[in-house]
Structures are given as C-alpha cells and as structure tokens.
Amino acid sequence: MITVALAKGALLKDSVRRFAAAGLDFAAVLEPGNRQLMVPSACGNARALLVRNADVPVYVAYGQAQLGVVGYDVLREHQLPVAQLLDLGFGGCRMSVAVKASSPYRRSADLPAHCRIASKFTRCAQEYFDALDLPVELIHLAGSVELGPITGMSEAIVDLVATGRTLEENGLIAIEDLFHSTARLVGHPLALRLDDGPLQAIVDRLAAAALAPLPA
Amino acid sequence: MALQPAAGARDLNPRQVEGNRRLCDQLAEVYRLWGYQEVAPPTVERLETLEAGGGIASRELVRLAADEPLGLRPEMTASIARAACTRLAARPRPLRLWSSGVVFRSGVGDAGGQRIEEQLQSGVELLGSGATNGGTNDGNGGVAGVADAELLRLLLACLRRVGITGAHQPRLLLGHHGVLSALLDQVPAEQRTAARQALTGFDPLALAALELPQRQRQGLQALMRLRGEPAAVLYQLEQQLGPCALLDDLDATLKAIAPVAAAQGVTLQLDPSFQPHFDLYDGLVLKLVCQGADAPVELASGGRYDALVGRFSSEQERSSASGMGFGFAVEALRELLDGEVAEPEPQPPVLVAYANALALPAALDRLEQLHGAGKRAELLAEPCPTRSSAEAIASGRGCAGSVWVEPGAA
Numbered sequence: 001m002i003t004v005a006l007a008k009g010a011l012l013k014d015s016v017r018r019f020a021a022a023g024l025d026f027a028a029v030l031e032p033g034n035r036q037l038m039v040p041s042a043c044g045n046a047r048a049l050l051v052r053n054a055d056v057p058v059y060v061a062y063g064q065a066q067l068g069v070v071g072y073d074v075l076r077e078h079q080l081p082v083a084q085l086l087d088l089g090f091g092g093c094r095m096s097v098a099v100k101a102s103s104p105y106r107r108s109a110d111l112p113a114h115c116r117i118a119s120k121f122t123r124c125a126q127e128y129f130d131a132l133d134l135p136v137e138l139i140h141l142a143g144s145v146e147l148g149p150i151t152g153m154s155e156a157i158v159d160l161v162a163t164g165r166t167l168e169e170n171g172l173i174a175i176e177d178l179f180h181s182t183a184r185l186v187g188h189p190l191a192l193r194l195d196d197g198p199l200q201a202i203v204d205r206l207a208a209a210a211l212a213p214l215p216a
Numbered sequence: 217m218a219l220q221p222a223a224g225a226r227d228l229n230p231r232q233v234e235g236n237r238r239l240c241d242q243l244a245e246v247y248r249l250w251g252y253q254e255v256a257p258p259t260v261e262r263l264e265t266l267e268a269g270g271g272i273a274s275r276e277l278v279r280l281a282a283d284e285p286l287g288l289r290p291e292m293t294a295s296i297a298r299a300a301c302t303r304l305a306a307r308p309r310p311l312r313l314w315s316s317g318v319v320f321r322s323g324v325g326d327a328g329g330q331r332i333e334e335q336l337q338s339g340v341e342l343l344g345s346g347a348t349n350g351g352t353n354d355g356n357g358g359v360a361g362v363a364d365a366e367l368l369r370l371l372l373a374c375l376r377r378v379g380i381t382g383a384h385q386p387r388l389l390l391g392h393h394g395v396l397s398a399l400l401d402q403v404p405a406e407q408r409t410a411a412r413q414a415l416t417g418f419d420p421l422a423l424a425a426l427e428l429p430q431r432q433r434q435g436l437q438a439l440m441r442l443r444g445e446p447a448a449v450l451y452q453l454e455q456q457l458g459p460c461a462l463l464d465d466l467d468a469t470l471k472a473i474a475p476v477a478a479a480q481g482v483t484l485q486l487d488p489s490f491q492p493h494f495d496l497y498d499g500l501v502l503k504l505v506c507q508g509a510d511a512p513v514e515l516a517s518g519g520r521y522d523a524l525v526g527r528f529s530s531e532q533e534r535s536s537a538s539g540m541g542f543g544f545a546v547e548a549l550r551e552l553l554d555g556e557v558a559e560p561e562p563q564p565p566v567l568v569a570y571a572n573a574l575a576l577p578a579a580l581d582r583l584e585q586l587h588g589a590g591k592r593a594e595l596l597a598e599p600c601p602t603r604s605s606a607e608a609i610a611s612g613r614g615c616a617g618s619v620w621v622e623p624g625a626a
Contacts (some may be wrong), residue, residue, distance in 0.1 A: 014479075062511065083418035084421045085420055189418040193443065193490060194417070194485075
C-alpha cells in the first residue's frame with residue numbers, strides 16, 4: 001500500500017488533481033463533509049494522509065508516507081531528510097521581506113542592525129540575514145505576521161507572498177525576495193531505493209502529468 | 217527536578233535489556249565462531265579521531281565539555297581502526313575484531329535544541345585483508361573480494377542466528393564507492409561533487425539542475441534509476457564502464473553470497489548510487505533493510521574503509537591498509553523481532569520471609585542456600601508474622617513459592 005501525505009490548505013486541490021491525472025483518485029478528501037484524516041484512493045491501492053503543511057516532510061522522513069506534496073518553503077524551513085523528486089509547478093509564491101509602506105527602508109541590507117524581524121519561517125530568515133551579514137533579532141510568530149510591523153513590534157517581516165493582497169491591505173510592501181517557492185513532490189529516500197517499480201511509476205506519471213496542461 | 221531522561225536518551229526496562237542482551241549474545245556467538253575477538257573501544261575519543269577524516273560531520277558528534285576537544289563515539293569503526301594500527305599493529309593480519317556498545321549521535325530536536333540519540337550497536341571489523349586502494353585495482357582486488365565475501369556471509373549467518381527470515385522481507389542494499397567514482401569520472405571535475413551528492417542523496421531536482429551536456433545529464437538520471445537484481449545491474453554497469461577488474465570482483469563477491477542469501481530469503485539489490493549515511497567508506501558498502509509493521513527498518517550497515525585505516529598507518533603501510541566491517545542496530549532488531557521469538561520466561565524466584573528481626577540472619581542464610589542450589593530467591597523486605605501470610609505475599613508478587621523462617625530455625 002502506497003501512502004501519500006497531502007498538505008491541507010492551499011495546495012490540496014491541485015495536489016488531488018495532479019494525483020488524479022497520475023491515476024490515483026483522492027477526490028474523497030475534497031468532499032466538504034470529509035472529516036477523515038486517512039482516506040483510501042478510489043482504486044484502493046493507495047491512501048492519503050491529510051496533514052498540516054509542516055508535517056508532510058515529517059511523515060515522509062519517518063517512512064510512514066512514501067510520497068508527499070508540500071511547498072518548497074516548508075522544505076527549506078524544516079530541512080528533513082526527504083528526497084525532492086519533482087517540482088509540481090503549482091502553489092507558486094515568494095518568500096519575501098516586507099516592511100510598512102511608510103518605512104524608509106527599501107532593501108534588506110539597509111535595515112538597521114539588530115532590528116526585530118517577525119516570521120513564521122525563522123530558519124529561512126536566519127540563513128538569509130546571515131548571508132547578508134546583518135545581525136537581526138528574530139521573533140517567531142505562528143501566524144498573522146503582518147501585525148509585527150503594524151503594531152511596531154518588528155521593523156520587518158519574512159513571509160510567504162502569493163498575490164500580495166494581504167500585504168497591501170495591511171499597509172505593507174515586499175522589498176526583497178529570499179526565494180521562489182512551488183509545490184514539490186517529496187519521497188522517502190530508502191523507500192525509493194527499495195521500490196520495485198510501483199512508486200517510481202507514480203512519480204513518472206506525476207511528472208508526465210506536470211507537462212500536460214492541467215484540466216480546468 | 218526533571219523526571220524524564222534527556223531527549224533521545226534510552227532508559228530501558230528489564231525486558232528490553234534482556235532482549236538486547238540476548239541478541240548481542242547470539243551475534244557474539246556467530247562472530248566468535250568465525251574467529252573474531254572482542255575489543256572494547258573507548259566511549260570517549262578525540263574529535264579528530266571521531267570525525268574520521270571528514271567522513272562524519274562534526275554537527276553529528278556529541279561533544280564533551282573537556283579540556284581537550286573530546287566527544288562521544290558516533291560509531292566504533294574509527295576507534296577500532298586506530299587500535300588495529302597502533303597497539304595491535306604487530307598482530308598477524310588479517311585481524312578479526314568485534315565489539316558491542318552504545319554509540320551517540322547528535323541531532324536537532326523539535327524545539328531546535330540538541331537531541332542526543334543513543335543506540336546499541338554490535339558489529340565486526342576485518343582489518344588487513346587485502347586493499348583495493350580506494351577502488352583502483354592493482355591485482356590485489358581479488359583479495360579484497362575475499363574479505364568482502366567473508367563479511368557478507370558472516371552478515372547472513374548473523375541474520376540466520378537471530379531469526380530474520382524471508383517473512384521480514386530482508387533486503388541487502390549493496391553499493392560500491394569505486395564503481396560510483398568510475399561512473400562519475402566522465403562528469404567534469406567541477407560538477408563531480410554536486411553530481412555525487414545528488415545521486416547518493418536521491419535528489420533528481422538537483423541532478424536536473426546541474427549544468428551538464430544533455431547526454432551526460434540523461435546518463436546520470438538513468439544511473440539514479442539503476443538498481444535491482446545484481447546480474448542485471450552488473451550487465452548495465454559493464455555496458456557503461458567496459459570490462460574492468462572492479463566489476464569482476466563485485467561479481468565474484470556477489471556470486472559467493474547469492475545462493476545463501478536466496479536460501480535465507482534475503483533479496484540482494486545492487487544499487488550503484490547508494491552510499492551509507494557516514495562517508496567513511498571507499499569500497500563495497502552495504503545496508504540491510506527489513507520491512508517493519510509500517511515503515512522500512514534499517515538493521516545493519518557497513519562497508520570497506522581502507523583509506524580510514526590508512527590515516528592511522530605509517531607511510532609505507534598506507535598503500536596496503538585495509539578494513540571492512542558492519543554493525544547491527546540491536547534495538548531496531550529487537551523491536552522488529554519483538555514478540556516473534558519465544559523468549560524463555562525466567563523462572564520466578566522463591567520468596568524468603570522471616571517472622572521477626574531475630575530470624576533475619578537465618579533467613580539470609582536460607583536465601584544463600586537457595587542461591588547455592590542455583591535457585592532464584594529474593595528476600596521479603598519486612599518481617600511477616602505467619603507462614604500463610606508469607607504464602608499470600610509470595611503469590612501476590614508472582615513468586616514460585618515461599619519459605620518462612622522462624623526465630624531459632626537455623
């Protein structure tokens with residue numbers, strides 16, 4: 001039985017669609033009334049685990065799921081031993097530094113040394129500011145990071161930006177990007193080495209489905 | 217006061233310890249039959265030794281706050297290789313050594329803090345039995361092949377002894393550092409390290425991103441998928457590398473173990489891009505994996521580490537330095553076999569009770585008499601007024617029976 005860890009939230013719909021194109025139908029997870037966290041595929045040969053974004057690489061790293069779909073941002077932040085197999089292309093967004101629109105700073109390197117930066121992605125932020133040689137005080141927040149600069153708690157934030165609307169509506173602007181993120185197919189490295197074909201076949205079908213345009 | 221052990225540390229109950237000991241004893245029995253002698257390498261070592269020439273990342277080492285840069289061993293090979301080249305240098309080769317003990321690895325825990333992982337390991341090292349000189353063959357390769365074959369057969373014998381059968385779906389992953397290097401020789405030198413990392417780390421995205429001519433990249437992508445039944449993979453490798461002594465040796469080694477492996481239900485899988493976690497090895501590498509209840513379980517891992525032995529050898533001996541070994545993860549083995557192997561239930565002890573303080577010396581005498589007769593017996597901690605209440609306490613504790621000692625009984 002092949003187990004796939006799928007991230008709840010923004011990536012779920014596209015993940016299900018892509019797996020359907022590759023022959024594994026997990027449409028049941030999208031049904032509005034679904035409360036089940038482990039859902040079998042329509043064919044009965046696979047099952048999906050519905051987990052939080054950050055938990056996808058955890059289930060895959062421990063081998064409980066052989067495959068998973070999760071954003072590159074999560075992989076960068078958590079750095080677990082999983083194999084990145086495919087760039088699935090959807091769920092595109094940027095990891096950006098943002099400040100208040102009224103802020104005088106327009107480049108990350110201009111931010112004052114030892115200023116406070118709020119983020120959910122503190123490891124990514126730490127690596128980025130380390131590379132800039134800019135000492136900063138990172139504040140870990142679990143969400144609504146935009147409030148950091150609004151309330152004056154932090155000078156800037158590091159957060160995911162998809163359309164930029166949330167930033168705009170909260171009076172913030174993105175000044176620099178750390179990296180671009182899309183959904184990735186990840187796998188358990190040992191399970192892939194032990195695979196006699198079925199796992200790689202799914203990966204190949206997903207890759208082929210990525211080349212074909214997604215059905216609307 | 218904290219009532220929990222430090223994150224990652226093991227705190228075992230008697231049944232678990234008994235299970236570990238039984239497995240270690242069974243493995244040791246096989247090692248001894250094959251002519252291996254036990255050594256006990258130090259738990260604490262210099263960091264320089266532990267890093268094994270860069271093979272082990274220093275972030276994985278548990279460092280000690282000491283005057284010297286010291287750490288706890290993450291594995292035992294480096295220490296044993298050093299002992300073999302120094303104190304045991306005069307001993308005739310090949311040197312067959314085994315050891316068991318706890319190894320420590322450092323990692324990052326959930327909260328970002330240090331997490332120390334303790335593991336019980338039992339393994340063998342075969343030193344000074346023909347070197348491959350880091351994969352290049354100088355006519356000695358055949359001898360190295362003999363050591364490889366011995367070690368693999370010993371591994372299979374150990375599996376047989378501890379009770380790993382086809383039902384556990386054991387699979388022996390085999391790779392070869394030298395073969396992978398030969399395959400990567402065609403890649404431009406500046407891309408070689410990145411290509412190797414992408415292959416061994418199973419990272420097709422990194423492989424696709426390498427700046428290489430299309431044909432070469434496709435060759436590497438095909439290599440990442442190349443694994444399976446040894447004969448078929450060897451054929452593919454020969455198509456790419458041409459006939460070479462390295463592949464002939466590998467073929468001979470595999471032929472020496474294939475029938476036994478098949479009889480035991482162990483699947484052999486040749487996987488050219490497979491490398492173990494620690495980068496100690498420069499020849500054959502191996503990992504034994506079984507299917508656990510819900511995820512693959514790594515039971516043993518090892519390989520050939522001639523260069524590591526060379527680091528501890530003198531200039532003249534460096535070219536002929538050789539070593540090969542493997543270690544079992546005893547606790548993974550115990551957890552996999554838990555409940556399957558009929559464990560001989562220990563005989564419950566006899567409870568020795570005594571009427572009052574005056575009878576205590578006599579009760580202790582009685583206790584030792586029972587021990588002298590080879591019987592398990594334990595003392596009741598407080599006086600017990602009657603024979604019948606002693607009997608009741610004994611049955612409550614699950615004892616085999618009771619002995620009640622009156623004052624003046626001795």
